[in-house]
Amino acid sequence: MIERMKFDSVYIKSWASVAGQKEAEGPLANMFDHMIYDEYFGKSSFEKAESEMCRICINTLLAKCGINTNDIDIALAGDLVNQCVATSYAAKHFKIPFLGLYGACSTAAESLLTAACIISSGNAENALCYASSHFCTAERQYRFPLEYGNQRTPTSQNTVTGCGAFLVSNAASDIKLTEAVVGVISDNGVTDQNNMGAAMATAAYDTIKRYAALHGSLNGIDMIATGDLGAEGHAICAELLKRGEIDFGGIFTDCGLMIYDIAKQDVHAGGSGCGCIATVAAAKLLPMLQNGEIKKLMLIGTGALLNTNSVLQGESIPSVAHAVVLEKV
């Protein structure tokens, strides 16, 4: 079993983010490239809206880094909609070889590390990675019709309406992708689909622990940002780190806690969804690396690998956490 992947010449050259209304009302409002207040994004269904959001995000990325689709060798993407149609339908608009991924909310990190391997193998120079989620597609697919207006439990999280896109390249730039840890599936017995933070906390801990064991320390990392553990999962993972004697003093945070003002925005335990880590990374964390506020970031995509049937059939919720280590050059 490999404990981590290593990369010599893989960089994050550019990034872009698109977010919805609730995200635009949160603390990161002025950091997104686009905010779109119509949850339909001008389309006739939520699913088409999510695809459109991806298309806009990719075009924004292309514009920001001044390259066109011919310069991109491969695209890697995924989302939460059944059969990942949000991201694959978006890919129809771009004639780029396309690999679909499914890692639930870990997909953004999975796409970055897979792209890094493809680039390191010499089979691509530029890879487009993106991941999305939409509150309305996720809510009606996983839970209840939106019109029903059901009450949510305190540990539930709010699926982020957002897409983040990244250009991964072998051409040197400010941010280098140096290492990755591919998650091992963890199942701690949680069966409550309204508490996915608790289900994913052990997966995140396992990934951090493997990395720390390999290096004997956190190896100079000055921020660990998980994707969407939320308040409940973050507290559990922090407790596990403490018991595991992994010194994370003050550097451990979660994108699901950053994207909303949890005290004010009625989002219960925080944000979730593939778009949570993708938008927070693109809007806040990569700029922090670029301007030197942090020097070495471990970005950990956390995914709960359930579906609606598996929950009804009494299965517990297996989870996975993939990490990429990004360094300011």
Added chain:
Amino acid sequence: MIERMKFDSVYIKSWASVAGQKEAEGPLANMFDHMIYDEYFGKSSFEKAESEMCRICINTLLAKCGINTNDIDIALAGDLVNQCVATSYAAKHFKIPFLGLYGACSTAAESLLTAACIISSGNAENALCYASSHFCTAERQYRFPLEYGNQRTPTSQNTVTGCGAFLVSNAASDIKLTEAVVGVISDNGVTDQNNMGAAMATAAYDTIKRYAALHGSLNGIDMIATGDLGAEGHAICAELLKRGEIDFGGIFTDCGLMIYDIAKQDVHAGGSGCGCIATVAAAKLLPMLQNGEIKKLMLIGTGALLNTNSVLQGESIPSVAHAVVLEKV
């Protein structure tokens, strides 16, 4: 845009297949490693059955190549069940870093080429790839309750109950994975979910055309096997190849046409599903390469990237086809 990927030291070391009753009644019956006649595989639901089939297939592979899970650096897998729970729940049984993929029925080929990139990047020595489908999980998820016993159209295909697993390695063995072509999403306007062969035919053609254009020929390939175009899709793709003046005389076949006796087994246009190409490759094609019956195989996973909502919302069916080139050493 890259036209193809190249690999120096990637091999398919071993493979295994598990199939269900209808497949066991077909022409490949004596080639599968296991045939299981209970569609529940001893479990309480079809979804759990599909996971169990994957678990059995992986254990069979491990036994065949005499290695244990500690020697495997990474697993890559996917299936058709919403959120790919068949393959990810199977992965719970093995403590191997896990990447989930979603390429619909192209997943087996996608897993092989992605594993090849990871191995070529130096970040793994042994990768486990597997893909599965189950008639009962697919039928009730995509179409109708099984009990309803609806009539099927002549162009419809029969989802294969089967799992194929592969050990991809940097250690030399009989079969070398030398090249791959990552598919570009193709949408030819087909909206009939009972004619996925027609939807996927253009994607398969595009992938073959790109490979042929690069080499100026089919470069010594002596068999092209698509995953699950079925009778309708195979005929359309053959016609496109003819019009495109790509000389495929007698070497172009389809796993969906091989797995059943179409004239006798009431499967309409043939087999389909992630498990179709995976089981046919593991049961028939890789042994053909190994014993020298063929020398250079292009295996093309073909995937229709629809979901049930996208069809109801009037969307056409985008498709993708990923190819791997396998050579007898």
